[in-house]
Amino acid sequence: MVYRQTEKVRARLAARKAAILAAARALAAEQGLEAVQIAPVADRAGIAAGTVYRYFPAKTVLVEALVESVTRGEVEAIRAAAETAPGPLSSLSAAILTLAARARRQRRLIWSLTGEPADVETDSARLRFRAALVDELAVRLGPAVTSLDAPLAATTVLGALLEGLVGPLAPPVGAGERDTVQTVVLIALRGLGIVDARARGLVVQAPWPVEEPAPA
Amino acid sequence: MVYRQTEKVRARLAARKAAILAAARALAAEQGLEAVQIAPVADRAGIAAGTVYRYFPAKTVLVEALVESVTRGEVEAIRAAAETAPGPLSSLSAAILTLAARARRQRRLIWSLTGEPADVETDSARLRFRAALVDELAVRLGPAVTSLDAPLAATTVLGALLEGLVGPLAPPVGAGERDTVQTVVLIALRGLGIVDARARGLVVQAPWPVEEPAPA
DNA sequence: GGTATTCGTGAATCATGGCTCATTCCTTGT
């Protein structure tokens, strides 16, 4: 063998792969999953369309990678928030509030991965995303709320958050942002039987910043 | 002019148009909006593909008609249930319960019109469907719950119902059906601040049948 | 410099699915 990948090349390839993924993410965040097409992605990453296929064997795989990357980010954020909290109730509140605030902040992206029209190929990846979020919620729900079926309740809450905050009928982002998030989270928590979370200081005074910036 | 449409022909044409719509609806209910394609619809209606275009100028229009038909049915059902109820609270409960039970019963169809992947062309029709449902809920929400922003709360509740009952993560239809609906509705009502609806007889003892059959 | 190997390219190919239209079949009214 006369040719072996050197470190420099390996780094360049990795960077390019990351660039492709970043381009896909940017397009999804700006114009939805629909806009994640090979040509635009390649264009945005500064390469030719065919080159994309040297890094991802099919568009499906690219989208899956994108979804997984977002999933990882959100799940980690939820975990971090929940683990910081002192007890089961505040842990659950933290998880919900974190998800709500982050989803709101990445509205378009999250919507493109959950509610927006998309082709069937990418649907299983999207389903996994939702399932991952439900799982994270359900894990905190179990100890905190024993009177409800945790997976069902978690699914219901996820729907409430997504539709109320990132769906097309959710209020536009802008003034009163904090109130919007607060209202939806309040409905979710009350729905779970956590009454008057606000007065108990579980929500407003939480140490987990509501205005946390979106991840890279 | 030697030819003028006779009543018999007019009736046949109307029947055929209805057949096309029914075929589209059946396909959507069985396999989702994705499966509503000209060829299969025509096939199912027992006509040629080209014939569909004598009744609907474009596929978009066909889908819009389908969505509107479903919308009308659901909205009417909600209205009827809400109007039968004695007061604001029970009216709201009735609206939510009716929507929940019917959505559950037409699970695939409702999901195909709200959550499932679809092409962008048909998206505005789907959005109108959701908006119509939110409107119906918001109308009952206003008088019943003054402490919340009605549209936002209605949107949130719709999300909870859809995700908890008809989404891909909702429990499969089967045994415990009543419990599933009950749980999700309970979460929704509690979220709105209607505490312990069950004990107040607003839900279980309501005169609006939970097991109402799906419309034609 | 020479050569084996990998990388990048983008025009061409393919698949899908909506839509058109020349043709054929039916209705109508005389």
Next chain:
DNA sequence: ACAAGGAATGAGCCATGATTCACGAATACC
């Protein structure tokens, strides 16, 4: 029975967007 349309047909046309591939450019090692 027949002429004048309307209705139905379905084989192709067309647009979109993913995927391929033959070729030239880079890279690694001698």
